[in-house]
Amino acid sequence: MIWVVVLALGVIAIPQTIEWMRHGVSAKRRADSPGKxxxxxxxxxxxxxxxxxxxxxxxxxxxxxxxxxxxxxxxxGLALLGFRVLVYDHYGRGLSEAVSGKQDADFFVTQLVDLLVLEKIDEPLTMLGYSMGGAVVAHFAARYPGKVKQLILLAPAGMHDIAGGKIKMTRDWPVIGDWLFLLIYPFILRKGIRAEAGLPSSVEDINALQHAETDRRGYFPAILSSLRGLLRHKTKEQHLAIAATGLPVLAIWGEDDDVIPLASKDALAEWHPQAQQTVIPGAGHGLTHTHTDQVLDAIKASRG
Structure with a gap:
């Protein structure tokens, strides 16, 4: 009987053990990176x-x-258009620290505000948000409309619930949901990454970069926290507020996106009728790097 209990405890501990064995962000990786x-x-x-x-x-x-x-x-491409481009990593991704706490709208907006203050940026910004980043910039623009002069949304989240099936179950169940998520989501994500291995990309070795991310400690808990936080809620209120300010909005969608449904375009049109929208034929969810030239053409066209 004891061995059954020990075996059961061992099985229960598998996902957390695997997570603990993943590597953290090394000082060398940060030192070798071009950023700060x-x-x-x-x-x-x-x-x-x-x-x-x-x-x-x-x-x-x-x-x-x-x-x-x-x-x-x-x-x-944005640099060729004359922009100074600022990119950064959310907590738990890339080279940023994996931190505790619910990754809700306040969490993401605070990180962005902190960074802008650090870099002493007080001019009106062009803000680009990809996927979940689209929800982040919508919350930022709704709170600080005077700090944004154009909002560019690329396959943005926030119009529909993107968590379905098993992922929704793990999101909505405390404790056991954590265990299930750490057990099954790494396989789901890596399968999706492998499926995109042959796609063209403007980012060199992006498939390897994606796979490397999945071996990073804190990465999967951060994703789950975002699903339970920011991505649990629609951005209708934020887009209604943005529309009321007259802020120019450009939304770019992938025709074949299997993550953010194209029906999201209709929801945005209802919330913000003045928003300019365009659909890129043949593009999936990775349009930012798979259809970069078409995305940049749409941005150029929006600028007149």
């Missing part, structure tokens, strides 16, 4: 400036399971 790591109010954040030393600032906010590397191709 600074301590903000919630933890250490990695960020990087790209493009010219002068010019209007574009802040790029990545999504749920990527980190700032996803912007490398886009940033080059």
């Amino acid at each position: 790591v600074k301590l903000l109010s919630q933890g250490e954040t990695y960020y990087e400036w790209l493009g010219p030393e002068r010019g209007p600032v574009a802040v790029c906010v990545h999504g749920l399971s990527t980190s700032s590397y996803v912007w490398r191709g886009m940033a080059k």
Whole structure:
């Protein structure tokens, strides 16, 4: 009987043991990176400036399971448009610290505000949000409309619940949901990464970068915390507030996106009828790096 209990406890401990065995962010990796790591109010954040030393600032906010590397191709194009481009890693992703706490709207907006204060950026910004980053920048723009001059949303979250099936169950169940998430989600995510291995990308070795992220301690708990926090709620209230200010909004969608349904376009049109929207044929959820030129063309067209 005792061995049955021991075996059961061993099985229960498997996901947490695997998580504990994953590597943390090493000082060498940070030192070898082109950006900087600074301590903000919630933890250490990695960020990087790209493009010219002068010019209007574009802040790029990545999504749920990527980190700032996803912007490398886009940033080059934005720099050619004259933008100074600021990218950074959410907590628990890339080279930023994995911190405790619920990753809700306040959590993400605080990190962004802290970074802007640190870098003494007080001019109106062009803000780009990809996937979950679209929800982050919507919350930021709704709270600080005077700090934003254009909002560019790339396959943005916030219009529909993106957690379905097993993921929704793990999100909604405390304790056992944590165990199930750490057990099954790494397989789901890695399967998706492998499926995209042959796609063209403006980011060199993006598949390897994605796989490396999944071996980082704190990464999967951060994703679960975001699903339970920011991504649990729609951004209807925020977009209604943004629409009331007259802030220019451009939303770019992938025709074949299997993460953010194209029906989200209709929800945004209802909340913000003045928002400019465009759909890229053949693009999936990775349009930021798989269809970079088309995304940049849409941004150029929106600027007149």
